[in-house]
Amino acid sequence: MSISDDKSVTRLFNSTSVNKPRHQLKIETGNPLMEAFVINGALDLVAQGQDSLVEELPEGTYQVKFRAGNAITEQWVNLSGDLEISPESIPVPDSSLPSEDNWSNQELEAAQQFIAPHNLAVIIRDPEHEITPSDQVSIRSLTGEIFVQTRIDRSCKPGWVTxxxxxxxxxGGSAEPGAYLLRVSTPEIGTYEMIIWVSSRFKTRVYLTRKFASSWKKRRRTPHLGSATIHMVANDSPSPDNERRSELTEIILAAHREDRLLQLSNDFILQALSVKTEHPMLGLFAAHMLHIQIKNKISSVPEGEDSDEIIQMRQTMMLAINNLNNLIPGCPDIGILGLAYGLELSGIDYSIPPMLVQSWNIMATAENGRLVPKGSYASRISGALTIERPWLIWRTNQMLPANLENIESMEIESLLNVRKYFKSSGKTISNSxxxxxxxxPLSQYQSFQDLAQVLGVPESSVETSIAQMHNIHSKSK
Structure with missing residues (x-):
């Protein structure tokens, strides 16, 4: 794969490179997801590429930057003839994944021994303390059943240990396939949750780093869900192939975290999403990155016209979705991608929140917003979501209420009286x-569906919020 763009900028009164001889600069990063940037003496970006690039440039000195995820290294090159280079030092993205460079031997050994017997394991590390304190962390079902937690005042379920x-x-423990809540509670900071998924074919490993978090002028160290690295692996062996897939997963995860688009070749997508893959999280991230590429391509052509390139990308995506569904069946992150490409996968439960923000953005809006059942866990997280990416993380005390009394029927017009009550009375409501x-302003909306689409939330979340407002209004009479 080779992607190269000429980014030359002609500066007024600057002709220092006009008559200089030109030479070929060839850059091989050695990594399909690593980006290279070439900057000249005037600080202009003159070329960039991913994986590799070949560019004819005027003779001179250039700064070359290499980016992998959110990490950057740089080096200087003197272009006096044709030149081929590769990174002198490899950028390594910030990650909670165990690493011989950042973890002590004792930490690595303790983590490896603990995760080995479990198909779902969570490891929490504090880089500033030798021994990690027992934070309030638990793995739960969506009904609130606690399987394991770090508090010592309750026992774990059979097959689960700390x-x-x-x-x-x-x-960790013996987890049945499906969705689990990972919850972190920190005094004075709050309680946060996210979904982790378990497949019968893979072991799920979650790594968290304790970092400072703030809330209402309070600041404490906590296992930060935003730091999470989640891998699904066929085995935990430290083989070169496993290490390579882990490295690629961390790079693409970091790009998603920063909302940056990486260009993925068909070969990369198909390798990452093979039915024989041993690292499906890499495939899930790649599929979402490909989805962004397709949307960007479609927006650049006349409406209703698909180029051969777009058609091929769509075909690759549909193959990817089917393969992912075989690897992680039932996962809403995959089901909602399927619907975006006309594939209605069986066994998808949209009452469960997805793992990724990008999945939620598709699942919660427009016609897809009707997929989320009333009163479901997924419908209740709207308004409680944090700004963290790529994981979908929410604060539990801001969730919509459960088992709320439903309204028989209410039209937009009826909502106006309820809304007027809150505006005139100054009554506050914790539901954001x-x-x-x-x-x-409601005058421009004809239905709750219109309102949900504008707010970017499931229709069931709007209906639940309105039911809560209606109950408060009724009790005030």
Missing amino acids: LTNAPVLGL LAQQIIDT
Whole structure:
């Protein structure tokens, strides 16, 4: 794969390179997801590429930057003739993944021994403390059942254990396939959750780093869900292939975290999404990156016209979705991608929140917003979501209420009286989505579906918020 763009900028009164001889600069990064940037003496970006690039440039000195995920290294080259280079030092993205460069031997050994017998394991590390304290972390079902937690006042379910009094903290056990809640509670900071998924074919490994978090002028160290690295692996062996797939997963995860688009070749996509893959999280990230590429391509051509390139990308995506569904069946992150390409996969439960923000953005909006059932866990997280990416993380005390009494029927016109009550009475409501509805002009909307689409949330979340407002209004009479 070779992607190269000429980014030359002609500066007024600057002709220092006009008559200089030109030479070929060839850059091989050695990594299909690593980007290279070439900058001249005037600080102009004159070329960039991913994986590799070949560019004819005027003779002179250039700075070359290499980026992998959110990490950058740089080196200087003197272009006095044709030249081929590769990175002198490899950029390594910030990650919670165990690493011989950043983890001590004791931490690595404790983590490896703990995760080995479990098909779902969570490891928490604090880079600033030798022994990780017992944070309030738990693995739960969506109904609230606790399988394992770090608190010592409750026992774990059979088959689940914790790791304490070690250089790292661990939770793990024998998990049935499906979705689990990973919850972190920190005094004075709050309680946050995210979904982790378990497949019968793979072992799920979650790594968290303790970092500072702030809330209402309070600042404490906590296992930060935003730092999460989640890998699904066929085995935990430290083979070169496993290490390579882990490296690629961390690079593409970091790009998603920063909302940066990486260009993925068909070969890369097909390798990452092979039905025989041993690292499906890499495939899931790649599929979402390909989805962004396709949307960008479609927006650049006349409406209703698909180029051969777009048709091929769509075909690759549909193959990828089917393969992912075989690898992680039932996962809403895959089901919602399928619907975007006309594939209705069986066994997808849209009452479960997805793992990724990008999945939620598709799942919660427009016609897809009707997929999320009323009263479901997925419908309740609207308004509680954090700004973290790429993982979908929410604060539990801002979730919509469960088992709320439903309204038999209410039209937009009926909502106006409820909205008027809140505006005139100064009554506050903790539901941030309800507050958005109160503050949104309603005259231009004809239905709750219109309102949900504008707010970017499932229709069931809007209906639940309105039901809460209606109940408060009714009790005030």
